[in-house]
Amino acid sequence: AVIFDNGSGLFKAGIAGDSGPRSVFTAIVGRSKVKPAMLGAGQKECYIGEEAQSKRGVLSLNYPVDHGIVTCWDDMERIWRHVYDYELRIKADERPVLLTEAPLNPLQNREKMAEIMFEDFMVPAMYVAVQATLALYASARITGIVLDSGDGVTHTVPIYEGYCLPHAVSRLDVAGRDITEYFMKLLLESGYSFVSTAEREIVRDIKEKLCYVALDPTQEMKAKPEEIMKEYRLPDNNIIQIGNQLFRAPETLFAPANVGVEAPGVHKMIFNSIMKCDIDERILKEMKLQAPAGVFVRIIAPPERKYCVWIGASILTSLTSFRQMWVTKSDYRDFGAAAIHRKCF
Structure with missing residues (x-):
């Protein structure tokens, strides 16, 4: 299977079963500031990732994922196509694909992902998983609270037995x-x-x-x-x-508040998320200040945490029991884009 981890800052892609992603690049699309008709020989209408970064002076740059949510589907599709054609060099219709999403991602975004993957890329099957859940799998656990702070958004996500608890998720638009x-x-x-x-x-x-x-x-x-x-x-x-x-x-x-955002800090977010449920030393210190006496707090911050979400996805898709979780092309034909909600929680 193919794994796409769509981050606000970095895009990670690779093949399930590998120990890490094969391709990691800035999730950015650059378009030429001159009209397409006026482009010279060897010039492209748009550039992706590091190529766009290197030509930033003559391009207008756009991040298709803003604060964890896809805001420009055309550019997102361009990145996916670029990865299939130039990074992984495999045909989209040959392997199932697992895509990641932020917690509390709008349901219509998930449906749009399914629509693009089945209609435009003709994938045989797909699955959408919450990034924080995958990060927890990468640390060999299925229950815990994940502080997921990336480039665009920070979430505290309580997970019980592999399932995200949406009512207890806290979101902070500072990252x-x-x-x-x-x-x-x-x-x-x-x-x-x-x-x-x-x-x-x-x-x-x-x-x-x-x-x-x-x-x-x-x-x-x-x-x-x-x-x-x-x-x-x-x-x-x-x-x-x-x-x-x-x-x-x-x-x-x-x-x-330092950047004008009226919201609690990450240490309070973690505490609030735990209370709603049935960065390491500092977080540990703050948690111990708030935790009742005798309550043991343990923080896990693996050295490879930059790729934790991707590694978790690789572990998940390698499990034989996961085969029945794929949303197949026939599911899509029978139920449309809403088929994605039947198996992806």
């Missing part, structure tokens, strides 16, 4: 992209201006390499500047020095 933007603002206050889309990628790289979550941000703010100062070499070989911005940016996950 990696928002932290990058807030980090850009903090750097600007220090005199470092990063404004273009190309410069945004530099800031994202600084964030991924140097930023950290402080165990106690108040204490960290009292530290001497030289104790927390880090250096980063820019592509033009200039070196910049960055101080408390390195932990103030990720602090947004615990204090969304």
Whole structure:
């Protein structure tokens, strides 16, 4: 089977049974700013992934997945077609496909996925699974609460015996992209201006390499500047020095008010989700502060968590018992796009 993990920032694709995805690229589509009729030889109307990133100066860029939800189906279909033709180099009608979705994804989005896959790609069978559930499978568990914070959206998802509990899911529209933007603002206050889309990628790289979550941000703010100062070499070989911005940016996950979002932080979201049910050390500390005495809290953060959802999907589709879960072409013929709701919960 083929597995497509549709993230807001990264698209992961591969074949079931593999230990990791074969193709990982930025989920972005770039269209030429000039009219198609005026394109020169060798120029394409649209570019996908890293190719679009490298030509960002002459393209208008679009992320088809925004805050975990597909907002542009034409571009999403282009990405899927690109993966089949150029990344995996296999025919869509030869293998079933498993697609991932965010918790609380609108039902019509799921139906649209089924429609495109059966009508346009002619897949023999498909399945749609919630990303957080798959991430839990990847850590060899079927019950737990998953904090899924990607590029576009953060969810806390309680899962019992492999089933997501929708009534207890909490959603926060603050994630990696928002932290990058807030980090850009903090750097600007220090005199470092990063404004273009190309410069945004530099800031994202600084964030991924140097930023950290402080165990106690108040204490960290009292530290001497030289104790927390880090250096980063820019592509033009200039070196910049960055101080408390390195932990103030990720602090947004615990204090969304920093970016103007009136919502509880991730530690409170987790607690609220647990209460509605029948980032590691810091989360553990916050959870222990809120948990009653004697309640043991354990946080699992596997090193390969960037691909946890994809790995979980690979495990799930490799199970012999999963064969009966596929939504087949005959199901689609009998029940239409709504067939997807009969087996995918």
